[in-house]
Amino acid sequence: MAKRRLNHQQQRRIARKQARQADGSGRRGLVIAHHGREVAVESQDGDDLGTLHRCHFRANLGTLVAGDEVVWHPTEDGHGVVEALAERRSLLERPDRRGRLKPVAANIDRVFLMIAVEPEPHDNLIDRYLVAAELVGLEPVLLLNKTDRISDDNRPALSQLLQRYEALGYHTAQTSQNDSATELHHLFMGHTSIVAGQSGVGKSSLIRRLLSDDRIRTGAVSDSTGRGTHTTTTAQLYHLPAGGDLIDSPGIREFALGHLELADLTWGFREIRPLTTQCRFRDCRHRKEPGCAVKAAFEDGRVSPERAHSFERIRHEIEATS
Numbered sequence: 303m304a305k306r307r308l309n310h311q312q313q314r315r316i317a318r319k320q321a322r323q324a325d326g327s328g329r330r331g332l333v334i335a336h337h338g339r340e341v342a343v344e345s346q347d348g349d350d351l352g353t354l355h356r357c358h359f360r361a362n363l364g365t366l367v368a369g370d371e372v373v374w375h376p377t378e379d380g381h382g383v384v385e386a387l388a389e390r391r392s393l394l395e396r397p398d399r400r401g402r403l404k405p406v407a408a409n410i411d412r413v414f415l416m417i418a419v420e421p422e423p424h425d426n427l428i429d430r431y432l433v434a435a436e437l438v439g440l441e442p443v444l445l446l447n448k449t450d451r452i453s454d455d456n457r458p459a460l461s462q463l464l465q466r467y468e469a470l471g472y473h474t475a476q477t478s479q480n481d482s483a484t485e486l487h488h489l490f491m492g493h494t495s496i497v498a499g500q501s502g503v504g505k506s507s508l509i510r511r512l513l514s515d516d517r518i519r520t521g522a523v524s525d526s527t528g529r530g531t532h533t534t535t536t537a538q539l540y541h542l543p544a545g546g547d548l549i550d551s552p553g554i555r556e557f558a559l560g561h562l563e564l565a566d567l568t569w570g571f572r573e574i575r576p577l578t579t580q581c582r583f584r585d586c587r588h589r590k591e592p593g594c595a596v597k598a599a600f601e602d603g604r605v606s607p608e609r610a611h612s613f614e615r616i617r618h619e620i621e622a623t624s
């Protein structure tokens with residue numbers, strides 16, 4: 303390989319970079335939001351801990367998103383440059399208009415799947431969200447909202463529904479607009495969470511209550527990037543007063559509704575996942591194949607009729623769109 307001659311400026315830049323790496327002066331940062339070719343990075347160390355810096359990032363880092371942990375350094379113009387991206391513990395992606403997957407948010411560990419007393423929850427929609435959570439590796443919490451609307455008529459069906467998911471090992475919680483913000487913050491403590499769910503269940507109302515605290519600097523990101531938060535469709539990270547972070551954007555709230563494959567579905571139903579290796583045929587589609595362990599579990603009740611029905615229904619949707 304021919305040795306490339308470096309000009310003076312390039313040599314100085316490399317020397318500066320090596321010096322920084324040698325004395326470890328790269329700064330730790332957390333990406334709060336991504337805007338075009340820039341990110342808002344919150345300083346995680348030093349005298350300016352917690353302050354936001356508008357940073358460029360090198361193309362070889364790919365796309366940086368809210369929740370990313372980075373190494374950055376300040377630049378002379380008062381902004382900064384991101385130099386390195388820490389390994390992500392989880393990554394949420396969404397298809398863009400051309401169907402290509404784009405990263406949306408990183409390092410989330412908990413998703414609140416919000417359902418409500420009204421509109422009436424549908425198993426197959428809940429299960430779609432659960433499958434999506436399982437695929438990304440997020441811990442789902444099924445959060446029943448609008449409990450002020452519980453009556454003798456709807457109570458039995460709702461408690462059966464929650465019990466069904468608890469039996470599968472999922473966490474559940476209940477809330478309503480009458481709960482204090484303190485009770486809500488308790489649920490979000492110690493995690494980086496997102497809230498997702500069907501239209502009308504009360505996601506915006508809940509998030510508004512969570513973020514109404516003065517201590518949350520909701521305007522900070524728009525100040526640092528010169529754009530209003532109200533026009534923001536990009537995911538943004540918020541620190542909650544009791545501890546824990548919330549990442550939110552309109553796309554995140556409906557994250558489950560992307561394309562699925564049959565293999566995603568069997569993996570995402572946690573009680574079906576271990577069965578698929580027991581089918582007689584490796585390429586079993588769990589329909590009418592002899593020796594299908596999934597079908598057998600549907601028939602003898604090891605998979606609840608509600609989940610079996612919902613599995614079939616989502617499978618039907620997958621086949622209709624592929």
Ligand SMILES: Nc1nc2c(ncn2[C@@H]2O[C@H](COP(=O)(O)OP(=O)(O)OP(=O)(O)O)[C@@H](O)[C@H]2O)c(=O)[nH]1
Nearest residue numbers: 447448449450478479500501502503504505506507
């Ligand atoms: N009774 C009752 N109504 C609520 C509660 N929380 C929210 N609502 C109402 O439910 C409706 C829908 O709430 P939103 O917060 O807009 O729901 P959303 O999930 O954000 O809906 P989309 O924006 O369509 O995704 C509004 O009229 C709220 O006032 C609650 O705890 N109890």
Ligand SMILES: [Zn+2]
Nearest residue numbers: 581586588594
């Ligand atoms: Zn099978």
